[in-house]
Amino acid sequence: MNFAAPFLLTLKLATITTLFLFVLGIPFAYWLAFSKLRLKFIVESVTALPLVLPPTVLGFYILMAIGANGFAGRWYAGVFHKTLAFSFQGLVVGSFIYNLPFAIRPFQLAFIGVDKKLLEASWSLGRSKFYTFLFVIFPLSRQGIITGCILSFAHCVGEFGVVLMIGGNIPGVTRVASVAIYDEVQALNYGTANIYAAILLAFSFIILTIVYFINRRFFMRMF
Amino acid sequence: MLKVSIKKTWKEFRLKADFEIPHEKITALFGPSGSGKSSILRLISGLERADSGMIHKGEEVWYDESKTINIPPQRRSVGFVFQDFALFPHLTVERNVTYGIKEKKRLKEAKDLLSLAGLSGYERYYPAQLSGGQKQRVALIRALARRPDILLLDEPLSALDWETRRQLQEDLKRIIKQLQITTLYVTHDVTEVYKLADYVIVLESGKVIKRGTPEEIFMGRRLSTRIQIVGKVVDVESDSIMAAVTVMHEDQYFKTLIDTEEVRRLNLVIGDDVVIGAKSSDVILCKVLTETQDVLNNIQQIA
Numbered sequence: 001m002n003f004a005a006p007f008l009l010t011l012k013l014a015t016i017t018t019l020f021l022f023v024l025g026i027p028f029a030y031w032l033a034f035s036k037l038r039l040k041f042i043v044e045s046v047t048a049l050p051l052v053l054p055p056t057v058l059g060f061y062i063l064m065a066i067g068a069n070g071f072a073g074r075w076y077a078g079v080f081h082k083t084l085a086f087s088f089q090g091l092v093v094g095s096f097i098y099n100l101p102f103a104i105r106p107f108q109l110a111f112i113g114v115d116k117k118l119l120e121a122s123w124s125l126g127r128s129k130f131y132t133f134l135f136v137i138f139p140l141s142r143q144g145i146i147t148g149c150i151l152s153f154a155h156c157v158g159e160f161g162v163v164l165m166i167g168g169n170i171p172g173v174t175r176v177a178s179v180a181i182y183d184e185v186q187a188l189n190y191g192t193a194n195i196y197a198a199i200l201l202a203f204s205f206i207i208l209t210i211v212y213f214i215n216r217r218f219f220m221r222m223f
Numbered sequence: 224m225l226k227v228s229i230k231k232t233w234k235e236f237r238l239k240a241d242f243e244i245p246h247e248k249i250t251a252l253f254g255p256s257g258s259g260k261s262s263i264l265r266l267i268s269g270l271e272r273a274d275s276g277m278i279h280k281g282e283e284v285w286y287d288e289s290k291t292i293n294i295p296p297q298r299r300s301v302g303f304v305f306q307d308f309a310l311f312p313h314l315t316v317e318r319n320v321t322y323g324i325k326e327k328k329r330l331k332e333a334k335d336l337l338s339l340a341g342l343s344g345y346e347r348y349y350p351a352q353l354s355g356g357q358k359q360r361v362a363l364i365r366a367l368a369r370r371p372d373i374l375l376l377d378e379p380l381s382a383l384d385w386e387t388r389r390q391l392q393e394d395l396k397r398i399i400k401q402l403q404i405t406t407l408y409v410t411h412d413v414t415e416v417y418k419l420a421d422y423v424i425v426l427e428s429g430k431v432i433k434r435g436t437p438e439e440i441f442m443g444r445r446l447s448t449r450i451q452i453v454g455k456v457v458d459v460e461s462d463s464i465m466a467a468v469t470v471m472h473e474d475q476y477f478k479t480l481i482d483t484e485e486v487r488r489l490n491l492v493i494g495d496d497v498v499i500g501a502k503s504s505d506v507i508l509c510k511v512l513t514e515t516q517d518v519l520n521n522i523q524q525i526a
Contacts, residue, residue, distance in 0.1 A: 117309040120270050123296040124303040125323030126369060135322075139313050 029107035055161025110144020254426035302366030
């Protein structure tokens with residue numbers, strides 16, 4: 001049980017994060033894809049920051065924000081009477097931000113890739129933008145949406161720096177697989193660390209194989 | 224009746240169009256490519272907004288810049304048929320056609336329209352499984368299925384081969400006439416104008432330069448002749464060099480000889496509308512002697 005706990009926690013974190021990314025990321029990506037706002041590129045670069053920032057930098061700022069003195073932390077404590085830092089919920093917030101570009105970018109590319117004529121055809125047939133999204137854009141963006149979800153799920157499984165910064169290493173609460181490996185190595189338990197590492201390696205490989213299999217071209221366009 | 228009076232400037236192109244299109248008639252918007260034809264359709268349908276002017280559909284105001292009225296495309300009752308069909312690739316023919324239908328009773332009508340267009344049995348096909356001509360029929364029926372007040376066709380046949388195009392011209396005319404729908408048809412093909420349109424608006428570099436019936440617009444301009452008769456081809460007999468073409472005008476027949484090559488070039492077939500012209504230098508004029516019974520025997524030749 002103790003052996004499996006970090007993995008279960010990792011899967012739980014990855015699943016919840018991906019779910020949030022799906023629900024909140026799709027409208028956000030829609031806005032990024034179709035907004036005519038001139039300063040959109042600023043929002044885009046902010047969203048892409050986690051791709052280039054060291055996870056520790058990102059983790060540090062998130063910790064500041066969700067800590068007892070941070071604005072998000074104070075708000076959360078006021079509403080739920082709990083602290084957000086060093087909790088599972090805090091990890092979800094961190095993972096969400098950290099994985100944003102991995103979900104948003106494929107979503108956005110897929111939405112932009114839908115032939116504009118089809119949207120115009122839908123509007124001229126009297127259908128609202130929302131209906132058009134549900135019945136034209138969304139089904140035609142399936143591949144991109146699946147790719148975004150799988151990528152962010154896999155990336156979430158592998159994250160370390162952000163998690164360690166904002167979650168620490170509390171067994172059953174914030175001790176995910178990647179942190180557990182680090183912990184085992186520190187305790188000189190190379191055998192256990194090796195098993196954890198091998199499982200993560202195999203897992204990542206399988207996920208990437210699936211993504212490439214679903215749409216190789218799409219994946220290439222992203223990087 | 225649709226009244227359009229709009230101005231719009233793109234980077235290097237100025238469009239200034241004032242025209243009306245008659246109720247329940249087919250109006251062709253004719254002009255070379257780049258003359259602004261498609262842009263006018265986009266402005267009427269609300270997919271783009273003009274810089275100034277107004278678009279009235281009967282009593283309804285669709286667009287009026289001075290009153291800052293701009294009804295979105297969803298609320299303008301138009302059916303738009305795109306040049307490259309724009310069918311939803313992930314939906315079946317049936318779902319494509321019923322996509323814009325909100326009332327249940329219209330669903331049945333959509334099925335009838337499909338059979339009117341010769342597409343019964345194709346309901347479960349996907350667009351990728353259809354030929355070009357079938358795709359354009361589906362696009363037409365999709366646009367018509369929710370019974371729009373105005374049908375807008377943006378060079379609907381230009382992506383098709385000649386044979387399919389001919390067949391579709393017939394079908395288009397039949398379907399549109401049957402439904403009696405006000406239609407604006409963008410084309411740069413004179414034959415198509417003759418075949419389909421009741422009324423023509425000629426556009427050049429963003430301006431309306433002529434309007435009238437196809438006869439008024441095109442006759443005398445392309446043929447420098449004194450005598451012109453418009454009729455339908457009823458017979459073509461050709462050998463390798465010459466062809467005898469019989470044309471019917473009202474209840475009279477005219478037979479003329481032309482190059483077989485010309486027949487081929489014009490794609491002249493039975494049913495085509497043609498103009499027979501003759502120069503004034505070589506014409507026989509006769510006076511009909513009305514006092515006798517047998518007219519033909521009493522012609523006095525004077526030339």
